[in-house]
Amino acid sequence: MAALREVFDVTLLATLGLIFFGTLVGAYLRSRRCDPCLKSFESFHVTLERVNGKIIWGVMELEPTGLELRYRNLVQDANHVESSYILYGEEYGEIQAIFRYVDDLAEESRARRQRDLERSFHPGPLRRLGRGVRHFFNIAGESLSEMIGVLVGRLRKPAGRYITETGEAHLKSLGSEVIGQVGHVHDPLLERYIGQKVVVELLEDDEVHEHVGIFKNYSADFLEFLDVQFPQRQALPLGSDLRADTPWVSATRKGNLIQVVNHTGQPVLLQSLALINEGEEDEEDLLNVVVDAGETLELHPSRDFAQANLYLRVVRELDMIVPRHRARIRHRAECQEPSILPEIIFDLGVILRRNSRLDHQETRLRAELAENPASALAASNLGAILAQKQQFAEARQWLEKAYAMRYSLPDNGRRTYMLLNEVRRRQAKVNSATIPLAAHSTSTHQGHSVSVDGH
Numbered sequence: 001m002a003a004l005r006e007v008f009d010v011t012l013l014a015t016l017g018l019i020f021f022g023t024l025v026g027a028y029l030r031s032r033r034c035d036p037c038l039k040s041f042e043s044f045h046v047t048l049e050r051v052n053g054k055i056i057w058g059v060m061e062l063e064p065t066g067l068e069l070r071y072r073n074l075v076q077d078a079n080h081v082e083s084s085y086i087l088y089g090e091e092y093g094e095i096q097a098i099f100r101y102v103d104d105l106a107e108e109s110r111a112r113r114q115r116d117l118e119r120s121f122h123p124g125p126l127r128r129l130g131r132g133v134r135h136f137f138n139i140a141g142e143s144l145s146e147m148i149g150v151l152v153g154r155l156r157k158p159a160g161r162y163i164t165e166t167g168e169a170h171l172k173s174l175g176s177e178v179i180g181q182v183g184h185v186h187d188p189l190l191e192r193y194i195g196q197k198v199v200v201e202l203l204e205d206d207e208v209h210e211h212v213g214i215f216k217n218y219s220a221d222f223l224e225f226l227d228v229q230f231p232q233r234q235a236l237p238l239g240s241d242l243r244a245d246t247p248w249v250s251a252t253r254k255g256n257l258i259q260v261v262n263h264t265g266q267p268v269l270l271q272s273l274a275l276i277n278e279g280e281e282d283e284e285d286l287l288n289v290v291v292d293a294g295e296t297l298e299l300h301p302s303r304d305f306a307q308a309n310l311y312l313r314v315v316r317e318l319d320m321i322v323p324r325h326r327a328r329i330r331h332r333a334e335c336q337e338p339s340i341l342p343e344i345i346f347d348l349g350v351i352l353r354r355n356s357r358l359d360h361q362e363t364r365l366r367a368e369l370a371e372n373p374a375s376a377l378a379a380s381n382l383g384a385i386l387a388q389k390q391q392f393a394e395a396r397q398w399l400e401k402a403y404a405m406r407y408s409l410p411d412n413g414r415r416t417y418m419l420l421n422e423v424r425r426r427q428a429k430v431n432s433a434t435i436p437l438a439a440h441s442t443s444t445h446q447g448h449s450v451s452v453d454g455h
Helices: 002-007 008-031 089-094 107-121 125-139 141-158 165-182 338-345 354-372 376-388 391-403 414-434 437-443
Strands: 043-049 055-065 066-076 081-088 095-101 197-204 209-217 222-238 242-247 247-253 258-260 268-277 285-290 296-299 305-324 327-331
Touching: 008 222, 089 095, 107 209, 125 327, 197 222, 209 305, 222 242, 222 247, 222 268, 222 338, 258 268, 258 285, 258 305, 268 296, 285 296, 285 376, 285 391, 285 414, 338 414, 354 376, 376 391, 376 414, 391 414
Parallel strands: none
Antiparallel strands: 043 055, 043 095, 055 066, 066 081, 095 305, 197 209, 197 327, 209 222, 222 305, 242 247, 247 258, 258 296, 268 285, 268 305
């Protein structure tokens, strides 16, 4: 035995054995742990939008180190054929949002989604226990790590010849790592909103927009929402064939007249029209008009054109996952009247920094109004731009002027009416923040109206 101890250092073997065991446990937990928000979208067909505007869609396959989107059909690139797209975990910060379109799910996927909702909002005893244990480890993680350090120190006294000082440091580190893998970020404030309808502020380019949805879950990196009525961007090209169709909207050209038909059960927002001559796209003409469900609207461009691109927003019902650094839950949302839902969905947003494109459009619209003060469309669009810049007083003046001439607008003033209501709500919110508490408590009994011309 003495010869054996001379060959093998028992202290080193004991230290290595404990470190090896702790490493195995930590590695197993890491290999099993995926982001809980992303996990609920696994095996569903999703659309991933990156901050740079790149959009990819496919069936999500999730791993602890990243995700893969498998295309339904092969994609021919310049030099090869692609069948999937890989996004690594360190690239998650470049995600704008991940969408799962509820109105596009197959029956089997809808049933799987419903089962997931039942487990999330009506968990059984074991699921509640598991969530409670994770929250406990997360809250008590620092204390438990200190406890492991004390325990290792106490064990080292009778076993000092087996556990070296270097091994003690490794064991403390591994204990902390294992505890970190068991728990996940716990936020008591967010916990109370799970299953509730909320208003989320989402950073989109340089603008902040509000969306309403049911808050389902959160993690260290993401927030997950359900049943969001989202205004999806669409581009409708009108070429030489004189007609363009999508499942939601169709457009027909007759000379310089463009007829737009809304095939959905929700309003559609026509944002702008870009005319194309000799292959070059002219500067976009702002529209800001609404086509109600099932209606047809006519556009009369002021210039001749060979082709045109119509830019619009279509309401889609979807679930979405957004990074926490790009989104905040701001309000608890109450049930809204169906009549004001389009106003919430097509909100103007708030500009965070100076935008040269908007500045140029504002200058152009002011020049157009100086030349033709009776242009209701220019007045409405100028009011919308000023509202985005939070210049509410002047914005309201231009919008009221446009609404007074509403029957000369393509949608008879429906969008202008929405914008006026939004400006009034924002003004009321700003004013309420500056009213003394006693005055505010008195005024709440009186209420206020956001109507225009008797509406």
